[in-house]
Amino acid sequence: MKTRIKICGLRDPEMAKLTAKAGADAIGLVFYPPSPRHVEIAMAEQIVAALPAFVSSVGLFVNADAAFVRSVLAKVPLDLLQFHGDETPEYCRQFGRPYLKALRVRPDLNLVEYAQRFVDALCKGILVDAFVEGVPGGTGEAFDWDLLPKDLPLPLVLSGGLHSDNVYEAICKVRPWAVDVSSGVESSKGIKDVAKIATFINQAEREAHD
Numbered sequence: 001m002k003t004r005i006k007i008c009g010l011r012d013p014e015m016a017k018l019t020a021k022a023g024a025d026a027i028g029l030v031f032y033p034p035s036p037r038h039v040e041i042a043m044a045e046q047i048v049a050a051l052p053a054f055v056s057s058v059g060l061f062v063n064a065d066a067a068f069v070r071s072v073l074a075k076v077p078l079d080l081l082q083f084h085g086d087e088t089p090e091y092c093r094q095f096g097r098p099y100l101k102a103l104r105v106r107p108d109l110n111l112v113e114y115a116q117r118f119v120d121a122l123c124k125g126i127l128v129d130a131f132v133e134g135v136p137g138g139t140g141e142a143f144d145w146d147l148l149p150k151d152l153p154l155p156l157v158l159s160g161g162l163h164s165d166n167v168y169e170a171i172c173k174v175r176p177w178a179v180d181v182s183s184g185v186e187s188s189k190g191i192k193d194v195a196k197i198a199t200f201i202n203q204a205e206r207e208a209h210d
């Protein structure tokens with residue numbers, strides 16, 4: 001089965017169109033001001049409007065005020081929300097929208113128990129990222145994939161330090177529902193590189209053709 005591919009941190013409509021053309025299933029928009037990939041609501045509207053049919057838009061938030069999330073949803077027709085902080089199941093559910101819950105993998109965290117709390121019709125998956133002290137995500141750091149359980153009660157989205165040289169191995173080893181990348185397809189922090197995006201997607205799709 002094809003592993004879905006999300007390219008996160010798009011910041012303009014042209015790059016979003018090129019990313020879709022390269023074969024991405026989803027693009028991510030970062031609504032987190034400290035991030036170099038942060039987008040304003042008006043730009044996010046333009047990016048989503050530029051997407052062709054069947055390419056999903058994902059809005060990423062980190063411990064945001066619920067009112068801010070609502071203000072984004074009022075303007076930007078997002079397909080999926082991604083909560084990348086310490087949000088509770090109750091917080092995530094209040095918007096009545098499908099979402100991914102991100103967690104940062106640590107050896108002392110029971111991932112199955114963590115995921116169990118989120119199981120319901122709105123939660124479409126658990127996104128796993130590397131734990132880096134003081135930074136909520138998008139660090140380009142990988143983690144030990146052996147820490148991932150095989151019996152997670154929700155679809156797994158693998159992220160954290162993926163790039164074109166490790167995504168094929170990651171998919172073969174972890175068998176995730178989807179992969180998500182930001183730093184690994186950039187020429188510098190926050191600047192997407194279309195050639196790197198295309199190479200990443202080709203490598204991620206290799207497994208489906210084996």
Ligand SMILES: O=C(O)c1ccccc1N[C@@H]1O[C@H](COP(=O)(O)O)[C@@H](O)[C@H]1O
Nearest residue numbers: 008035137138140159160161181182183
């Ligand atoms: O991309 C960001 O700037 C970001 C900021 C805050 C939280 C998450 C963020 N991105 C997500 O982090 C993971 C891993 O990214 P990377 O490929 O290791 O750079 C990914 O899910 C991004 O969506």
